[in-house]
Amino acid sequence: MxxxxxxxxxxxxxxxxxxxxxxxxxxxxxxxxxxxxxxxSKKPRLPPGPKPWPIVGNLPQMLANKLTFRWIQNIMNDLNTEIACIRLGNIHVIPVTSPSIAREILMKQDAIFASRPLSWSSEHVSLGYLTIGPSPYGQQWKKMKRVITNELLGPLRLQWLYEKRAEEADNLVRYVYNQCKNGSALVNIRLAGQHYGGNLVRRLFFNKRYFGNGRQDGGPGAEELEHVEALLNVLKYLFAFSISDYVPFLREFDLDGRKEAMKDAITTIRKYHDPIIEERIHQWRNGTRTNQEDWLDVLISLKDAINDPYLTAEEIKAQIMEIMMATIDNPYNNVEWILSEMLNQSKIFQKAIEELDNVVGKERLVQESDIPKLNYVKACIKEGFRLHPIVDFNVPHVSMEDTIVFNYFIPKSSHVLIRRQGIGQNPRIWKEPLKFQPERHLKKNGSSLTLIEPNLETFTFSTGKRGCPGITLGSTMTIMLFARLVHAFTWITPSNEKIIDLSECVGDTSKAKPLVALGEPRLAAEVYLKMDQKKKNI
Structure with missing residues (x-):
């Protein structure tokens, strides 16, 4: 023991x-x-949003709400937030409606958010990410951005193409005049605007207005109607929400019918484009063509360091299709909405007319050289872009690394969506945001107004690495379309309508009903006759 x-x-x-x-x-x-x-507890949290399901995230809710952009609008309104997080599959989708948050993303952290999402539609329309718009950040995107910025959209090149733009502005007036020269007549403003854009971009690339014989009154033929419809259909489906974009193994299946619709539209576009492009390439290579007349000649003529063609035929085809799509939609949508708003507010309409008459007079048509002096006209256009953008969401940005934005954690590979309409109608930024009021954009010192918005309080052309390189061309097209219609014609609401219906489409932010108004010439007859004498067989 x-x-x-x-x-x-x-x-x-x-x-x-x-x-x-x-x-x-x-x-x-x-x-x-x-x-x-x-x-x-100190780690920044994700932006507010609906609680996700395991694995699939909020995809069940997205599928239950067919109009995804309206569903996202409602989420942000219900949460009273200017930034949200919606998880679709394993991808965080970050919608933003705040100019200050947009500036943080597109200016301060531009290098992080400079990429694009990969999807079947963007890959197909860019022929394998050969173009500037939907391509992810990388060498191919940098190459095409240099081409577009330096070779097609520089100041000297735009000046070189001035006559083509002037002729299409004349043709717009001729087309409308031929409908109402014998007295007031109903004119479809949407159709006129769409085909002004289509005619102009065909002239810039192919030096021709019509694929077929066209029409003597300046309007589109069957080929041009089909071409513009196909361009707009591709745009409709390009960045639409599709379950296969968030569940990659479903890309082989056309669950929502968009894949087949987009294929058909692209086939239609290439039916018109490819023969022209291939023939022109052949002409340059065999020496039968040596002078540059349009953008297509410029693209074909580019050489690399050893004097070989800088661009392949597929790169040229893909980039032309993309620029045509990017050029055609904003001008007509903006002008249709503005004229609709102004027909319901005669005082605003009269102010625009008075400015045009004071600057231009009534003995000639408005020209591009008049634009710097047309501040009220530009204020109307800017207000249209604020209140009625062509689509609610800008092209998605993808974060290339984890980052913090306004004390929120944004994971790598998130899809950031700047909501154009959300910013333009943000009540924290704009007084009476749903009211069409051009005066809000006029500068007190009377200096020349531009459509660029450096503070992103309206969101039209974006900014940063992924900002639209065609700001000057897009602004000029929109101003000339609007100014020519307002200056050259008197517009009246049809007798069977008390006011113009300002309803949006159910599926997007475009006007539900095409604007059809009574038009009649308001300038001296000699002005239209002079224009007709300059007519060329194009």
Whole structure:
């Protein structure tokens, strides 16, 4: 017994040591848990949004709400937030309606958000990401951006193409005049605007207005109607929300019918474009064509360091299709909405007419050289872009690394969507945001107004690496379309309508009903006759 007691006493230090070490371990675990808890609480959280399901995220809700952009609008309104997070599959979709947050993303952190999402539609329309618009950030995108910015849209090149733009502005007036020269007549403003854009961009690329014989009154033939419809259909589906964009293994299946519709539209476009492009390439290579007359000649003529063609035929085809789509939609949509608003507010309409008459007079047509002096006209256009953008969401940006935006955590590969209409109608930024009020854009010092918005309080052309390189061309087209229609014609609401219906389409932000108004010439007859004398067979 003594021996046992002695043995126990000898082992007592080991016993106390074990107890001591156990206490140290428990204390360490407690400290680690406390530190981890503090770190976790300090880690920025995701922007607010609906609670996601495991694995699939909010895809069930997206599928239950067919109009996805309206669903996202409602989420942000319900949460009263200017930035949200909606998880679709394993992708975080971040919609934004705040100019300050948009500036943080597109200016301060531009390098992080300079990529694009990969999807079947963007890959197909860009012929394998060969173009500037939907291509992810990388060498191909940089190459095509240099081409577009330096070779097609520089100031000297735009000046070189001035006559083509002037002729299409004349043709717009001729087309409308031929409908109402014998007295007031109903004119479809949407159709006139769409085909002004279509005619102009065909002239810039192919030096021709018509694919077929066209019409003597200056309007579109069957080929041009089909061409413009196909361009607009591709745009409709290009960045539409599709479940296959968030669940990649479903890309082989056309679950929403968009894949087949887009294929058909692209096939139609290429039916008209490809023969012209291929023949022109052949002419340059065999030496039968040596002078540049349009953008297509410029693209074909570009050479690399060893004097080989800089662009492949597929790159040329893809980029032409993309620029045509990007050029055609904004001008007609903007002008249709503005004229609709102004027909319901005669005082605003009269102010625009008075400015045009004061600057231009009534003995000639408005020209591009008049644009710097047309501040009220530009204010009307800017207000149209604010209140009625062609689509609610800008082309998605993708974050290339984890980052923090306004104290929110934005994970790598998130899709960031700047909501044009959300910013333009943000009540924190704009007083009476749903009211069409051009005066809000006029500068107090009377300096020349532009359609560029450096503070992103209206969101038309974006900014940063992915900003639209065609700001000058797009602005000029829109101003000339609007100014020519307002200056050259008197517009009256049809007798069967008290006011113009300002309803949006159910599926997008365009006007639900095409604007059809009574038009009649308001300038001296000699002005239209002079224009007709300059007519060329194009």
């Amino acid at each position: 003594e021996s046992c007691f002695t043995s126990m006493m000898l082992s007592q230090p080991n016993f106390y040591f074990i107890i001591f070490m156990f206490g140290i371990i428990l204390l360490s675990i407690k400290i680690l848990k406390h530190n981890y808890s503090n770190k976790k």
